[in-house]
Amino acid sequence: MLTGLQILMTGAAIYFGPNLISWWSKKQPVVARSSTEAEYRSLAHATAELSWVQTLLTELHLSFEAPDDLV
Numbered sequence: 001m002l003t004g005l006q007i008l009m010t011g012a013a014i015y016f017g018p019n020l021i022s023w024w025s026k027k028q029p030v031v032a033r034s035s036t037e038a039e040y041r042s043l044a045h046a047t048a049e050l051s052w053v054q055t056l057l058t059e060l061h062l063s064f065e066a067p068d069d070l071v
């Protein structure tokens with residue numbers, strides 16, 4: 001029995017318009033000291049994935065805009 005440890009799941013889905021183009025779901029590879037640390041790790045992963053998708057879309061000469069509520 002694990003006492004005092006949290007095994008956390010992270011995940012996200014990235015859509016281009018109505019189309020799902022990337023997603024992931026996994027257990028955290030390390031035990032986080034706090035839920036804030038776990039959320040930070042997940043946000044860092046999502047940021048890296050979004051950066052990759054933006055680069056890919058730019059190389060394919062596809063235009064994209066951030067939603068107004070995220071600007």
